[in-house]
Amino acid sequence: MSRSSWQARLAGRCSVIGRTCSQHWGSPSLSARVSTAGMPSPPSRSRTRLREPILFALIGMDSAGANAQDTRWVEQGSWTMRLLRTLLAGVALIAAMPVVHAAPTDPAAPAAHAAHAAQTGPSADSGAILALGVVEFANSGAPAAQAMFQRGLALLHSFEYDHAAKAFQQAQAIDPDFAMAYWGEALTKNYSLWSWQDRDAANAILNKLAPTAKARAAKAGTEREKAYLAALDVLFGEGTKLDRDRAYIDAMAAIHARWPDDVDAAAFHALAIFGAEHDGRDVAAYMRSAAILEEVYPAHSSHPGVLHYMIHSYDDPDHAPLGLRAARRYGKVAPGAAHALHMNSHIFVALGMWPETVDANLSSVMATDREYAAEGKGKSWCGHAHSWLVYGYLQSGEDAKAREYIDGCWSAAMAQIAAKPGDDKLTGRMMLGSAFYVQTMDAAQNGTWKVPDGMPWRRLDTEYRFYDAYGRMLAAYHADDASKAAEAAADVRAFGTEVLGKMSAEDRPTEGPGIEAAMAQAKGLAALATGQGEAALTSLREAVAIEDATPMQYGPPMVAKPSHELLGEVLLDMDRKAEAATVFAAALRRTPNRGAAVAGSARASK
Known part of the structure; x- marks a missing residue:
């Protein structure tokens, strides 16, 4: 030429x-x-x-903090996954304000905890926008451990895995028998969007609570908590990764169906669908996730998981216009999470909004x-x-x-x-x-x-x-x-x-x-x-x-x-x-x- x-x-x-x-x-x-x-x-x-x-x-x-040096990772598998796992460890967080616990009514939750929930935070209906978003997860943990548990949950929904793990560990230190604090920490070892998990580390965390699934279930305060723990036995159990991911979808779908007012059940159900897409983005699967999230969005428009996973659901040029609403809101709802501030750009890039x-x-x-x-x-x-x-x-x-x-x-x-x-x-x-x-x-x-x-x-x-x-x-x-x-x-x-x-x-x-x-x-x-x-x-x-x-x-x-x-x-x-x-x-x-x-x-x- x-x-x-x-x-x-x-x-x-x-x-x-x-x-x-x-x-x-x-x-x-x-x-x-x-x-x-x-x-x-x-x-x-x-x-x-x-x-x-x-x-x-x-x-x-x-990730956002790639020069962080304090995370250790198990090296295994292909070169690409070794690199990916290590890179994921650096997700950075700024959380300038605490997450306030805002729990919905759970008929199975102990009365003392229900009273604590009502006293310590606004409801989702109040429209409060906190530094990490508004989270609602009724549980049977000690009142003193609630702030750290809810903080960990909000961080988990924003893929701030290391910071979430630390928050859940603090909740465990306050209440050593707080079953859901171990559940949350174990989930920080599962990266649904990248189809990878550190199964050994997750099971080691669950074993801190109790050495068997039956013993762990005995420490769960409600049937709902037992169901969440049982879902992890599927996710981190036996079988191939793909088989476990597919079974986990079924487990989360069952929880979502049984407790339809549980926004976290809906969010984790949607996220589980992403996790089973090992061969790339299947539009039909991502639209199933979107449908789940759209149903709960009107009542939970400040929930970090709902917003985050909606953006992922619509993250391609054809569907990105549907994600603009969540993209424009997520960073405002969760400005304490560096990943949330970045995440909006998934929709902006898909639409060429430079x-x-x-x-x-x-x-x-x-x-x-x-x-x-x-x-x-x-x-x-x-x-x-x-x-x-x-x-x-x-x-x-x-x-x-x-x-x-x-x-x-x-x-x-x-x-x-x-x-x-x-x-x-x-x-x-x-x-x-x-x-x-x-x-x-x-x-x-x-x-x-x-x-x-x-x-x-x-x-x-x-x-x-x-x-x-x-x-x-x-x-x-x-x-x-x-x-x-x-x-x-x-x-x-x-x-x-x-x-x-x-x-x-x-x-x-x-x-x-x-x-x-x-x-x-x-x-x-x-x-x-x-x-x-x-x-x-x-x-x-x-x-x-x-x-x-x-x-x-x-x-x-x-x-x-x-x-x-x-x-x-x-x-x-x-x-x-x-x-x-x-x-x-x-x-x-x-x-x-x-x-x-x-x-x-x-x-x-x-």
Whole structure:
């Protein structure tokens, strides 16, 4: 392809997104594109699937507090799940205010506790909005343990697992026979949305209450509590993970049916349905969850689980408009949970609402930073919300702010690697994964690929080399450097083959397609580099077909450079505008308002 056609395409893209081309396309030198912008300003208040994207989010899917160092994890299973489990451990929380216990009437609850419930908090009907949301769970625990139990429950619904576990442990310390406090702590070891659990740890927690299911049931104060405990015997019992997850749906459905006024039964029933979707987002299943939650929402619109799981139910471009109500409310209801502040952006990203995406994730990052400051730590640079913030900045045209977080994450990760060269858990390597993830976003958007010197490649798994190769390929594509593009494309295919070869059969349906699509892109760009235009289109269409056949994932695109978008751009370079227009229309259905797709669509229509 010619330099003139390439630059014309880039100029067209810049004009459509409202940015000058000098921001991105000046010097081909990657080092010249690194920004030294200042700290981001606080968010402006004037602006109103089942897994993280598989390909480049996988090693970057660390949570809001990815530099936290105090959580230990059992390492087992595939490389991706090892990374995922470790990353999940860092979910950060700021809880500036206590959760007030607001319990509904439970005829089976002891009278003393019912009186305590009435005295210590407003009812859900009062409309009270607390820092972690309004929770209602009648139980037979001691009155003195209620505040910590209800706090733990609210944190659990916002996926603040470590903080929830600590709250439940405090409730146990106050009332050692408080059965539901052990139930709650055990649930912090189950990650429904990621189809993973630490079964041994969960059973160890339950065994603290009593060594057998029968003995635990004897300590439960009501039939309802016995049912909740029995559901955990199913969830953490014998059988395959999928069989147990499906049986847990039945157990929670039975509790929900028997106690229809129990909002937590409804919420956990909806969440259980997510947990059985091991092969990706099944729309019918997610709509079943949505139906459960919609029924209880009018009376429980400040319940953190109802809001949180509604957002997940509608977390795809087709259904996201239905999730806007919950998205606009969740962060206001539970501002004490950093994850709640981020969670709204799942709907905003699905709808291409970039200012709102930035605001939500910047609020979440700032909450994490406040927690770090309280603990005497420095600023956080790497994490789940941080990655989505970078994506929002890039799509908003605020590249300098995005670059600040990219550079900050690289620096933090490399410093951690140097400080703890043998660390392969939450800190160094996971932060490095987050840095690769956000750097790849920038490569897809701007052609920027800058990996720090001193990368300990020999100590890193093949996956990191794969992401590096993909980023180099995108940078060469943007720079119109055929030789480097072909070289990087060969590496993408070689390292991708190795990654797929190590992937388990269980992980392949959800984790494999992103790798396969990137490899098909590499084959296409390699053909393009040698002037084989039709062969290139064939391979790029193969990449598109792989993405089309994969259930929609939430958040930034499954592949950093969506295959529809790449195919459309190549068609434009070949002056095949009609075909390109069709491809870009499909791209915008999958990634609404994404800048490169908007720009390509505009060029194709001229």
